[in-house]
Amino acid sequence: MTMRIFLLLGTLIVIVLLPxxxxxxxxxxxxxxxxTAALALAxxxxxxxAGYWSFGHTVFIGMGAFAAAHFVAKLGLPAGxxxxxxxIVFGALFCGIVAAIIAYPILRLRGIYFAIAMLGxxxxxxxxANNVGWFQGDVGLFLETALPDGVEPERxxxxxxxxxxxxxxxxxxxxxxxxxxxxxxxxxEDEDTAKMxxxxxxxxxxxGFTISAVLVGMLGATYAYSLGYFTASxxxxxxxxxxxxxxxxxxxxxxxxxxxxGAALMLLLTQIILGQLLELHLLAxxxxxxxxxxxxxxxxxxxxxxxxxxxRFSMRAGGKAR
Amino acid sequence: xxxxxxxxxxxxxxxxxxxxGLVLGGVYSLAAVGFSLIFGALGIVNLTxxxxxxxxxYAAMVLFHxxxxxxxxxxxxxxIAFFFIGYAYQRGLIQVAISRASLVASLLVTxxxxxxxxxxxxxxxxxxxxxxTPSYSFSSLTFGSLRIDIVRLIAxxxxxxxxxxxxxxxxxxxxxxxxxATAQQPLAANLSGVNVPHVLGQTFxxxxxxxxxxxxxxxxxxxxxxxxxxxWTLNAFIVVVLGGVGSPSxxxxxxxxxxxxxxxxxxxxxxxxTNAVMFLVLVIMLLIRPQGLLGSAFGESx
Amino acid sequence: MSATPxxxxxxxxxxxxxxxxxxxxxxxxxxxxxxxxxxPNGAGKSTLFNLVTGYYPLSSGEIRFEGKRIDGxxxxxxxxxxxxxxxxxxxPFPAITVRENVRIGALYGVSGPRDVDAVTEEALALTxxxxxxxxxxxxxxxxxxxxxxxxxxxxxxxxxxxxxxPCAGLNPTETSDMMECLRSISRRGIVVWLVEHDMxxxxxxxxxxxxxxxxxxxxxGPPQEVIRNPRVIEAYLGTPMTENGEEA
Numbered sequence: 001m002t003m004r005i006f007l008l009l010g011t012l013i014v015i016v017l018l019p020x021x022x023x024x025x026x027x028x029x030x031x032x033x034x035x036t037a038a039l040a041l042a043x044x045x046x047x048x049x050a051g052y053w054s055f056g057h058t059v060f061i062g063m064g065a066f067a068a069a070h071f072v073a074k075l076g077l078p079a080g081x082x083x084x085x086x087x088i089v090f091g092a093l094f095c096g097i098v099a100a101i102i103a104y105p106i107l108r109l110r111g112i113y114f115a116i117a118m119l120g121x122x123x124x125x126x127x128x129a130n131n132v133g134w135f136q137g138d139v140g141l142f143l144e145t146a147l148p149d150g151v152e153p154e155r156x157x158x159x160x161x162x163x164x165x166x167x168x169x170x171x172x173x174x175x176x177x178x179x180x181x182x183x184x185x186x187x188x189e190d191e192d193t194a195k196m197x198x199x200x201x202x203x204x205x206x207x208g209f210t211i212s213a214v215l216v217g218m219l220g221a222t223y224a225y226s227l228g229y230f231t232a233s234x235x236x237x238x239x240x241x242x243x244x245x246x247x248x249x250x251x252x253x254x255x256x257x258x259x260x261x262g263a264a265l266m267l268l269l270t271q272i273i274l275g276q277l278l279e280l281h282l283l284a285x286x287x288x289x290x291x292x293x294x295x296x297x298x299x300x301x302x303x304x305x306x307x308x309x310x311x312r313f314s315m316r317a318g319g320k321a322r
Numbered sequence: 323x324x325x326x327x328x329x330x331x332x333x334x335x336x337x338x339x340x341x342x343g344l345v346l347g348g349v350y351s352l353a354a355v356g357f358s359l360i361f362g363a364l365g366i367v368n369l370t371x372x373x374x375x376x377x378x379x380y381a382a383m384v385l386f387h388x389x390x391x392x393x394x395x396x397x398x399x400x401x402i403a404f405f406f407i408g409y410a411y412q413r414g415l416i417q418v419a420i421s422r423a424s425l426v427a428s429l430l431v432t433x434x435x436x437x438x439x440x441x442x443x444x445x446x447x448x449x450x451x452x453x454x455t456p457s458y459s460f461s462s463l464t465f466g467s468l469r470i471d472i473v474r475l476i477a478x479x480x481x482x483x484x485x486x487x488x489x490x491x492x493x494x495x496x497x498x499x500x501x502x503a504t505a506q507q508p509l510a511a512n513l514s515g516v517n518v519p520h521v522l523g524q525t526f527x528x529x530x531x532x533x534x535x536x537x538x539x540x541x542x543x544x545x546x547x548x549x550x551x552x553x554w555t556l557n558a559f560i561v562v563v564l565g566g567v568g569s570p571s572x573x574x575x576x577x578x579x580x581x582x583x584x585x586x587x588x589x590x591x592x593x594x595x596t597n598a599v600m601f602l603v604l605v606i607m608l609l610i611r612p613q614g615l616l617g618s619a620f621g622e623s624x
Numbered sequence: 625m626s627a628t629p630x631x632x633x634x635x636x637x638x639x640x641x642x643x644x645x646x647x648x649x650x651x652x653x654x655x656x657x658x659x660x661x662x663x664p665n666g667a668g669k670s671t672l673f674n675l676v677t678g679y680y681p682l683s684s685g686e687i688r689f690e691g692k693r694i695d696g697x698x699x700x701x702x703x704x705x706x707x708x709x710x711x712x713x714x715x716p717f718p719a720i721t722v723r724e725n726v727r728i729g730a731l732y733g734v735s736g737p738r739d740v741d742a743v744t745e746e747a748l749a750l751t752x753x754x755x756x757x758x759x760x761x762x763x764x765x766x767x768x769x770x771x772x773x774x775x776x777x778x779x780x781x782x783x784x785x786x787x788x789x790p791c792a793g794l795n796p797t798e799t800s801d802m803m804e805c806l807r808s809i810s811r812r813g814i815v816v817w818l819v820e821h822d823m824x825x826x827x828x829x830x831x832x833x834x835x836x837x838x839x840x841x842x843x844x845g846p847p848q849e850v851i852r853n854p855r856v857i858e859a860y861l862g863t864p865m866t867e868n869g870e871e872a
Contacts, residue, residue, distance in 0.1 A: 053426075105609050112367050112429070116559055117608045120601040127598035179731045186728045189717030196677060196711075198703035198732035198780050238552075242433075249430065279445065286437030290415075293430050297423035 015162050019155050027154045029271045033263055034161035035223060036243060038168040040251075040259030042215035043244035045175060046208050048254035051188030052107065055115040056122030057244055060213045062236035063098060064091035064220030066129055069141040069230075079144040087143065088221040095217025096210050103206035110191075119241070126236030137232030143225045157226040164222060168215050172256055175211065184208050188254075246285065250292050252299030261300050334467050339589040340582065341470060347581020348478035348574075349543055350561055353536040355488055355573040356529035357558035362568020362618055363505035363525045365425060366416065369432040371558050372551030373439045374404060374530050378537020379546045380447055383454050393454050394480055397538045401531040408530025411435075413523040436551060443548035454541040477539045482574075484535060489570040491528070501525050505568070560604045566616030575616060628691050629654050630815055631676070631707070631784050635685035638668075638675055638839075645671045647839045648685065653784060658810050659817040660826040660847070663836035664859065669819045670712055672836065673786050677709050678702050689784075704735050708782035712789045712819070714769035718762030722753055722772055725761050726779045733780025743779055751775040751805055766793045770802065774809075784815045791822055803829045827851060835859070 019027050039057075046052045068087035071094075077083040102121070109117050129137035147156050175181045183204040186194035194201050224230050243266070248254075251262030269288065270281055292299065357371040381403070382396040391399075419431040462471045492498040503511040504521045512518045540546065540554075557580070565576025580600065587599040629652040638646040646668045653659055661669050674680050676687060678699040687695045689705060697705075717725050723744060730743040748754045751771040756764070761772055770790050777785055787806065791799045803825050810816050820826045826833065827847040835843040835850060837859040843850050850856055 109608055113608055116563075117605050119556070120605040120608070123601040124598050124605065127595065127601070131592070131594045131598065182724070182728050182731050185720060185724075186717060186732075189719060190715050192679075193711070193715040193717070194728070195699040196703055196709050197729045197776060198700050198734065199728070200700045280441065282437040282441035282444075286434040286441070289434035289437070290419075290431055293419050293423060293427045293434070297427060 015166075019158055024152065024154050027158050029267060031154060031158045031161050031226075032271070033267050034158070034165040035219060036247065036267065037260045037263035038161070038165040038219055039216060039240065040244045040247035040263050041165075041168045041172045041256075042212050042219065044248050044254065044259050045172065045184070045212040045215070046205075047245065048248055048258070049176065049181060049184035049188060050205060050208050052110075052205065052209070053115045053245065054118040054212075054241070055245070056118035056120070056241055057212070057216055058235075058237050058240040059118070059122035059125045060095045060099070060216035061220030061223060061240055062122075062125060062129060062232065063095050064088075064217030065143075065224030065230060065235040066135060066137070066141070066232075067091045067094035067217070068221035068224055069143050070135075072143070073141075080146045084145060084225055087225070088218055091221025091224075092214045092218035095220070096214040099210045099213030100206060103209045104202065107202070107205045107209060119238075122236065122238070122241060126232055129236060130232040135232070140229055140231040141224075142229050144228065145225050153226075157222075160222060160226075164219060168219075169256070169260075171211070171215065175208075176256060180204065180207065246289060248299075250288065250299055255299075258299050265300065335589070338468055339585050341468060342589075343582035343585035344578060345470065345474045345478045345581070346585055347578035348481040349474075349536070349540060349577075350557060350580050351570075351574045351577025352481035352484050352532065353540060353554055354558035354561035354577055355485060355570055356531070356533035356536070357555070358529075358562045358565075358568055358573045359488070359532070360526055360529035361562060363501055364412075364522055366428050366432070366526075367559075368526075368529070369429065369555055370411075370436045370439070371529075371533055372553065372555035373436050373443075374408070374533035375537040375540065375554040376443065376546055376548060376551045377439070378404065378534030379454070379541035380443065380452075380537075381534065382538035382541050383452060386454055386456065392456060393538050393542050394476060397480065397484070397535040400538050401535040404534035405527040405531040407527075409523040409527035411530070412526035413519065416526070417519065417522070436555070440548050440551055443551075447548065449548060451545045451547045452541075453545045456542065459542070473542050477543045480539055481536070484532065485570040485574055488528075488532060492570070497524070501528075560600060563604055563607050567618040569616065572616040627654065629688075631687070631689050631817075633676065633685065633687045636672070636675060636682060636687065637684045638671060638680060639683045645839050646675065649836070649839075649841045651834055651841075651844070653815050653817060655815060656810070656813065657815060657831040658806065658829055659815070660830035660833040661817060661819045661836065662821075662823070662826060662833060666838075667836040668839040669836055670788055671839075673709060673788055673819065676786065677707060700732075703733060703780055703782070706734050706781075706783035707786070708733070708777035708780045708784070709786040710770075710773035710777045710788060710790055712792065714766070714773050716761035716764065716769055716772055718760070720761065721758050722761050722764070722768075722775075723748065723757040725772060726753075726757075726775050729776040729779030730781075734782065738781065743781065747775040747779040750778065750808060752801070767795075767798045770794060770798075771805075774802075774805065778809065778814075782814060784817065785809060786817050788819045789821065790818070791820055791825060799825055823851070 018030065022030065039061075043054065043057050046054060068091035071090040072083050072087045075086075077086060106114065106117055106121070126137075129135045131138070145153070145156070147153060175184070183194070183199045183201075186197065186199050187201050187205060191201055220235060224235060227234060247262035247266055248259045249262065250265060251260065252258030266285070266288070269284060274280055274284055353375055356374065357368055360366055360368045360371075378400050381400045382393040385391040385396045385399070386393055415435070416428050416431055419427040456473070458472050460471075462469050463475065492501060500511070500516050500521050501524070503514070504516055504518055504525070508518050511521070537546075561573055561576035561580055563576070564579050565574070566572030583599060583603055584596045587596045591599065631651075631653040633649060633651045636646055636649045636651075637644065649672065661672065663669055671680070675682055678694075678697055678701075682695045685695070686693055689702075689707065694702060694705070703709075717728070726747050727740065727744045730738070730740045730747070745754070748757050751774050753768065753771050753775055756768060761769070764772065770793070774785075774787065774790060777787075790806070791802050794802060799822060806816050806818065806829060818826065818830065830847055833843075833845065833847050833850045834841060835853075835856050842859060843853045843856045845853070
């Protein structure tokens with residue numbers, strides 16, 4: 001137990017001090033890591049634990065961003081920490097409400113049908129945000145951040161995303177240890193049998209989906225703040241949806257560490273190693289995905305975990321193709 | 323004063339839009355039938371499908387520019403080549419991934435290959451949008467005030483010929499019977515002396531062949547680029563969800579519905595809303611009848 | 625049998641596309657007993673269990689649990705009320721351990737306060753799975769899968785346990801272990817209703833047997849009576865049986 005506390009404290013100290021030693025570009029890479037790792041963790045709640053693979057989770061990034069921007073604009077809140085908190089909280093809540101509404105119909109679909117339906121919802125939302133004048137998705141929206149004196153934006157958002165990452169991590173940890181988390185696991189393993197053990201599958205799925213959406217919405221609204229100015233195409237991005245899945249798979253789906261490890265590895269590869277070779281990003285990502293599937297079907301964490309870990313959190317246990 | 327013999331402009335517009343939709347739908351059907359067969363018979367969601375289509379288009383483009391082969395004639399060599407490519411791909415990579423991990427793994431492998439191929443196509447052909455323009459590209463037939471491009475007319479006829487061909491292969495030939503038997507009861511098929519892995523590879527090859535052939539046809543009708551591959555994969559999925567899995571008739575029905583939806587949306591709501599409406603229809607269909615209007619050609623065993 | 629039955633069905637009927645799978649079947653389960661449900665293949669035994677556990681809706685008839693109507697109640701609610709089921713085809717949660725499988729039953733199941741760890745361990749111990757609790761349930765041999773089905777259902781703390789062929793695929797020793805296990809479950813005040821093909825086991829363990837043939841209840845009564853019933857012999861057994869349930 002004390003070991004864990006030391007580890008946690010050590011991590012916190014590293015996170016706090018790290019920007020002192022990094023160039024602005026690398027601070028931005030680490031900030032991107034916190035953002036995408038948190039997204040992957042949020043996706044993992046439904047995708048990893050319950051086996052419901054959403055191919056369209058970016059819908060909540062976009063919705064969170066648009067909800068936050070319109071909310072603070074409509075209320076005419078002046079830029080500042082309170083406005084930012086209000087915007088992010090509203091973005092998160094809005095996503096939660098939308099998720100809770102669509103949860104029951106959409107979660108009746110299983111496997112690839114659920115995945116594609118989510119992709120479809122993401123596309124519809126993106127197209128509407130882009131084409132319906134009221135949303136201003138084509139001309140773009142502003143979200144101004146009042147930076148504290150003497151703090152550069154990359155440093156500020158580094159700490160903001162670090163905080164949100166830790167928050168998402170804690171939520172995931174609590175979910176995985178809870179009765180609810182076991183319910184999600186039972187759903188992933190066999191939904192019909194879960195019902196016979198008294199697991200209220202419909203409610204649990206809806207709740208898991210809503211938690212996941214709230215977390216992604218929160219991250220999306222914050223992302224919009226970090227951009228300052230955004231359009232529909234900068235927040236509704238299919239590559240966000242895909243990265244959430246890929247990071248989980250590479251690290252180890254259904255685990256706490258997996259999504260984080262996956263995000264770190266892929267960012268290291270694409271941002272640092274291939275940083276100069278932008279035109280090879282897709283190729284590299286594709287190769288890594290294939291190699292992981294063929295050689296480490298349990299993700300990187302499957303290498304370090306024991307047999308129990310490997311079986312529990314493997315792709316074999318993941319979503320069903322149909 | 324109104325001329326009583328002249329039909330109402332609005333009515334003519336609707337007919338013209340329907341005609342455009344039918345033509346588009348015919349091509350969509352062909353573009354989707356390979357995906358549908360692979361999904362229905364093998365249970366594999368082939369995310370490389372759009373790549374096959376686009377590769378077919380690039381292959382036809384090269385054949386046209388280098389050898390002067392008409393793109394419609396190019397469908398035949400392109401289909402034959404992709405049959406073998408598809409066969410090798412299924413047995414060499416997809417089947418390996420399935421046996422090592424699961425059916426889900428095959429989804430990821432096809433996704434990874436799609437990323438790699440897209441990148442390679444960008445490197446070889448540049449990310450620019452291309453079209454294939456044979457000499458007859460700009461001629462069209464007119465019936466009163468209705469107009470239809472010759473290429474589109476030929477494209478839809480070729481599509482229907484290909485769909486009929488697949489229907490015949492599946493229903494009348496011994497090869498088709500083996501495909502159906504393997505899709506429905508792989509174990510029983512194996513016991514009856516069917517070389518199941520071989521047939522699975524052949525089925526995948528057939529799907530790839532049709533996808534690539536459709537690409538050759540599409541290249542004349544629509545502009546294409548490496549990044550339009552995911553459009554064709556999604557399109558195929560929507561067609562399958564609308565029509566039904568695994569059969570040429572399901573693909574035809576779904577394709578035509580999708581074509582009509584696209585053309586009517588573009589005409590009467592606005593061209594920028596076609597994607598939104600297409601995906602809306604997809605989501606609604608999934609919620610109401612996920613097995614498609616015609617259901618699965620291979621029963622509910624999977 | 626004067627007290628309110630714990631579980632009772634009256635006029636239960638199920639049609640599948642015009643085919644009557646279950647035809648006006650009545651049954652009553654009372655506290656403290658072990659019941660059997662027998663019949664030839666395709667007689668509708670599993671269908672009846674599926675109806676009782678809410679997997680299919682009834683075409684007509686009614687089911688009561690402790691006097692309250694329960695037809696139309698969703699499956700998970702039925703389990704929370706106290707009806708548990710072990711499936712004929714073992715459905716373990718394959719990618720988690722045996723203990724975690726059972727633990728999910730203990731975490732959910734009948735509502736109310738309980739010590740999750742204690743319930744889990746007790747169910748494991750009762751079925752003899754404690755020794756392999758850390759194994760993944762995916763690769764278990766059939767004998768242990770059967771035990772796991774029972775353990776997991778038991779961990780939901782039911783009042784009634786429907787066991788669908790718990791001995792299918794077991795050897796004679798394992799079968800008698802399973803029967804002993806069901807007896808001890810019954811001694812804990814849980815009503816057991818058992819589908820089983822092994823007539824000897826059924827006759828030895830059950831207090832009351834229902835016989836289905838082609839969806840119709842053709843007999844019901846104590847085992848000794850049922851195995852002498854000419855209709856049962858004709859429909860199901862083919863040959864008369866001794867008092868021990870062995871074919872004469």
